[in-house]
Amino acid sequence: MKKYSLLLAIMLVVSVFMSACYGGDSAEEQNENNEGNESGETASDVPQELRVMETSAIPAMDTILASDTISFTTMNNVFEGLYRLSADQEPVPALAEGEPEVNEEGTVYTFKIKEDAVWSNGDPVTANDFVYAWQRALNPDSGSSYGPYLMEGKIKGASEVYNDGAAPETLGAVAVDDKTLEVTLEKPVSYFVSLMAFPTFFPQNQAFVEEQGENYASNAATLVYNGPFVLDNWDGSTDGEWTYAKNTDYWDAENVALEKVTFNEVKDPQTAVNAYEAGEADITSKLSSALVPQYEDDPNMVSWLEPTVFWIKMNQTNEALQNINIRRALALSINKQALTDNILNNGSIPANYAVPKEFVTNPDTGEDFREANGDMLEYDLEAAKEAWAKGLEELGTDTVELRYLGGDTESAKLTDEFIADQLQQNLEGLTIKLESVPFSVRLDRDEALDYDLQFAGWGPDYLDPISFSDLWITDGGNNHMAFSSEKYDQLLKDAESTYANEPGKRFETLQEAERVLLEEEAAIIPVYQRQANILVNEKVKDFTYHFVGPEYSYFPVSIGE
Amino acid sequence: MVGYLLKRIGLMLLTLFIVISLTFFLMKLIPGSPFSAAAKLNETQRAIMAAKYGLDQPVPVQYLKYMTNVLQGDLGVSFQFSNTPVTELIAKRIGPSATLGLQAMIFGTIFGIILGVIAALRQNTWMDYGSTLVAVLGKSIPSFVFAAMLQYFIAVRLGWFPVAFWRGYEYSILPTIALAIFPISIAARFMRTEMIEVLSSDYIVLARAKGASSFEVAFKHALRNALIPVVTVLGPLAVSLITGSLVVERVFAIPGLGEQFVTSINVLDYPVIMGTTILFAALFIFVVLIVDILYSIIDPRIRLSGGEN
Numbered sequence: 001m002k003k004y005s006l007l008l009a010i011m012l013v014v015s016v017f018m019s020a021c022y023g024g025d026s027a028e029e030q031n032e033n034n035e036g037n038e039s040g041e042t043a044s045d046v047p048q049e050l051r052v053m054e055t056s057a058i059p060a061m062d063t064i065l066a067s068d069t070i071s072f073t074t075m076n077n078v079f080e081g082l083y084r085l086s087a088d089q090e091p092v093p094a095l096a097e098g099e100p101e102v103n104e105e106g107t108v109y110t111f112k113i114k115e116d117a118v119w120s121n122g123d124p125v126t127a128n129d130f131v132y133a134w135q136r137a138l139n140p141d142s143g144s145s146y147g148p149y150l151m152e153g154k155i156k157g158a159s160e161v162y163n164d165g166a167a168p169e170t171l172g173a174v175a176v177d178d179k180t181l182e183v184t185l186e187k188p189v190s191y192f193v194s195l196m197a198f199p200t201f202f203p204q205n206q207a208f209v210e211e212q213g214e215n216y217a218s219n220a221a222t223l224v225y226n227g228p229f230v231l232d233n234w235d236g237s238t239d240g241e242w243t244y245a246k247n248t249d250y251w252d253a254e255n256v257a258l259e260k261v262t263f264n265e266v267k268d269p270q271t272a273v274n275a276y277e278a279g280e281a282d283i284t285s286k287l288s289s290a291l292v293p294q295y296e297d298d299p300n301m302v303s304w305l306e307p308t309v310f311w312i313k314m315n316q317t318n319e320a321l322q323n324i325n326i327r328r329a330l331a332l333s334i335n336k337q338a339l340t341d342n343i344l345n346n347g348s349i350p351a352n353y354a355v356p357k358e359f360v361t362n363p364d365t366g367e368d369f370r371e372a373n374g375d376m377l378e379y380d381l382e383a384a385k386e387a388w389a390k391g392l393e394e395l396g397t398d399t400v401e402l403r404y405l406g407g408d409t410e411s412a413k414l415t416d417e418f419i420a421d422q423l424q425q426n427l428e429g430l431t432i433k434l435e436s437v438p439f440s441v442r443l444d445r446d447e448a449l450d451y452d453l454q455f456a457g458w459g460p461d462y463l464d465p466i467s468f469s470d471l472w473i474t475d476g477g478n479n480h481m482a483f484s485s486e487k488y489d490q491l492l493k494d495a496e497s498t499y500a501n502e503p504g505k506r507f508e509t510l511q512e513a514e515r516v517l518l519e520e521e522a523a524i525i526p527v528y529q530r531q532a533n534i535l536v537n538e539k540v541k542d543f544t545y546h547f548v549g550p551e552y553s554y555f556p557v558s559i560g561e
Numbered sequence: 562m563v564g565y566l567l568k569r570i571g572l573m574l575l576t577l578f579i580v581i582s583l584t585f586f587l588m589k590l591i592p593g594s595p596f597s598a599a600a601k602l603n604e605t606q607r608a609i610m611a612a613k614y615g616l617d618q619p620v621p622v623q624y625l626k627y628m629t630n631v632l633q634g635d636l637g638v639s640f641q642f643s644n645t646p647v648t649e650l651i652a653k654r655i656g657p658s659a660t661l662g663l664q665a666m667i668f669g670t671i672f673g674i675i676l677g678v679i680a681a682l683r684q685n686t687w688m689d690y691g692s693t694l695v696a697v698l699g700k701s702i703p704s705f706v707f708a709a710m711l712q713y714f715i716a717v718r719l720g721w722f723p724v725a726f727w728r729g730y731e732y733s734i735l736p737t738i739a740l741a742i743f744p745i746s747i748a749a750r751f752m753r754t755e756m757i758e759v760l761s762s763d764y765i766v767l768a769r770a771k772g773a774s775s776f777e778v779a780f781k782h783a784l785r786n787a788l789i790p791v792v793t794v795l796g797p798l799a800v801s802l803i804t805g806s807l808v809v810e811r812v813f814a815i816p817g818l819g820e821q822f823v824t825s826i827n828v829l830d831y832p833v834i835m836g837t838t839i840l841f842a843a844l845f846i847f848v849v850l851i852v853d854i855l856y857s858i859i860d861p862r863i864r865l866s867g868g869e870n
Contacts, residue, residue, distance in 0.1 A: 140613060238653040278716060477603035478601075
């Protein structure tokens with residue numbers, strides 16, 4: 001019996017020790033709140049608290065270092081830039097007092113900053129905060145990737161500062177006075193204000209950042225905020241649970257309803273749905289395909305077409321793929337409808353285009369980009385076979401073998417197998433060798449042009465068709481398929497220079513460029529445009545998502561009955 | 562004993578050195594770029610990023626630099642988590658993993674041993690078959706199925722425990738059970754087999770002849786000898802439980818180390834891969850030593866002595 005009591009004692013000690021090591025200081029609070037929720041209150045005093053699930057912890061809170069949507073989303077809610085995205089996906093002035101003054105050439109923007117905008121430590125938000133953050137983003141020692149990516153070629157002097165070690169002060173961003181920021185551009189950028197809603201362009205409080213040094217942005221206490229919320233509880237980029245609290249110093253605080261937002265990292269989509277169903281959270285992360293059909297008729301499922309397009313890149317260093325008929329045959333032989341209906345089954349739609357639907361509209365007519373350009377490279381088995389035969393004849397062969405590079409996730413494999421099967425079945429003499437590799441490997445092989453066909457996708461970072469169009473210019477940073485068309489390059493150049501200040505003309509030129517890319521050149525095979533689906537509790541009012549950069553805004557949200 | 566321990570510790574350090582070196586070079590063989598925004602950067606921008614993190618150097622130079630830093634206790638900073646020091650990253654994430662692992666280990670071992678002993682004492686009765694069934698199921702049902710079933714039936718349907726997250730003791734119960742099923746089945750199977758063998762040995766017959774109760778025989782005389790193989794397998798198992806389970810952490814949304822390790826490999830976060838490997842290897846080597854020491858405590862016939870063979 002002695003042994004038993006010893007065992008018991010050990011177990012007791014261990015369990016006391018262990019109950020001390022949960023990160024559970026918020027646990028009791030949480031329970032109280034839950035009880036509050038259940039006790040049927042009136043709409044006016046429903047606790048304004050929201051519980052959200054995200055797919056990862058927050059990797060970065062230093063605006064210049066972030067490169068992922070979860071960081072961008074958090075920044076969008078606890079910080080603020082000159083502009084914000086509205087619920088209608090329009091950039092609207094935020095820290096900027098009204099629209100900026102723009103010179104005639106469209107190259108100098110003068111922004112006035114709101115007088116009453118302050119940081120959460122009481123400092124006013126000044127023009128210098130922007131200058132400081134942007135210069136920091138272009139310092140190679142900072143390790144920013146989005147800084148050079150978004151600024152080079154747009155803001156004057158950005159390239160020289162980043163690449164050639166030019167003095168940071170030569171950057172075309174100057175604080176004229178405390179509340180006036182003057183930005184000089186390399187060339188007119190018609191979507192420049194929409195970039196100002198992107199977190200990389202947000203201000204940083206120089207005194208605070210320098211005081212924190214290495215520790216800056218390493219947890220909630222080493223940050224200073226100027227947005228609708230503050231990070232109330234965040235223990236650094238490994239923290240699986242974090243909370244926002246309303247920022248009472250925010251200039252528009254009276255229009256922010258939520259008092260508290262709790263976030264949890266949930267990697268498994270099924271877990272997210274289970275937690276939602278059990279009432280432990282109000283908003284799920286994006287549902288995986290397999291979960292979508294069971295909620296198809298559920299009014300609480302919120303769905304929207306993302307401006308993310310998936311396509312197959314055709315590497316033109318491959319001899320067969322240099323042939324336009326072969327490329328066209330491949331492009332015409334995939335039944336995309338069958339793919340989106342049977343394999344994806346999540347509301348994604350077939351893409352017969354390179355610039356997505358419901359993304360941008362013609363500034364003159366308000367027409368969607370797709371209205372005038374319609375469908376191109378639609379599934380057409382007859383035409384595909386015809387082009388294939390012609391192509392083979394021109395090549396002087398009757399068999400072609402192509403390597404197909406795809407992702408290694410379960411859903412990527414299903415899609416790739418379907419496509420490979422379609423191609424082989426529909427085009428006689430074609431053999432596809434499927435290679436499934438992790439994302440980072442695919443990027444490497446993309447850069448090295450070490451593939452024949454590659455399944456890839458693109459989500460834009462700003463609201464302009466050029467974010468898709470400039471992928472395909474000769475030797476473009478993302479071309480990586482040896483595609484080169486003088487006509488295409490010329491159209492892009494026209495759009496960027498000749499028509500830089502004629503938005504309607506520019507838009508039409510980019511539409512023409514897409515026609516060249518697909519109809520004349522069959523350079524890529526567009527496959528589908530993705531739909532996002534998430535579950536949102538019916539109590540949540542004015543849930544707001546965005547197409548580019550940050551994914552969600554929580555300040556318009558309130559909790560109803 | 563002291564000489565033996567010193568020798569063992571020397572060997573442990575050598576093993577660790579080899580593990581670190583091998584992992585480093587193997588890791589560098591994985592193709593791909595560690596920068597998440599790599600797809601959006603042009604070549605110059607990528608080169609500048611690589612230079613910042615010392616990735617433009619030849620691999621042997623990177624290795625020497627890394628080893629020098631490790632000797633000074635510096636494991637570097639994570640790429641994927643905006644320059645967070647790796648030590649901090651691991652320190653924060655190991656809490657939930659270790660808590661679950663220890664709980665599962667303690668619960669699993671005790672429950673498994675009891676199950677095994679009962680099965681051995683009541684051989685070929687329903688109790689024996691029942692315990693064998695538990696052991697076989699525990700070993701053969703994949704943990705993602707078991708964890709998902711626990712979550713669905715106990716948490717979603719019955720509402721007895723929270724579905725997910727990590728906020729307090731009640732949040733740890735289902736993941737602990739999900740993790741414990743494996744040590745239970747291992748301990749029960751080994752215990753039963755060993756116990757049956759030990760129970761038929763001479764000294765047990767003697768103990769019985771002296772009139773000891775069967776309970777006393779089992780727990781006072783037989784258990785100790787039967788424990789040795791169990792300890793051998795459970796030691797390394799403890800390490801893998803403490804360092805976190807990818808599956809259980811995913812299913813119950815636990816912010817632990819298991820998930821993070823796998824992610825770091827997928828995105829080629831070199832410093833995190835190395836740091837986590839060093840931790841796992843060191844723990845493993847240490848536990849093997851502890852197991853050896855435990856042998857001599859459990860079975861006085863095994864004596865630890867250094868090199869006079």
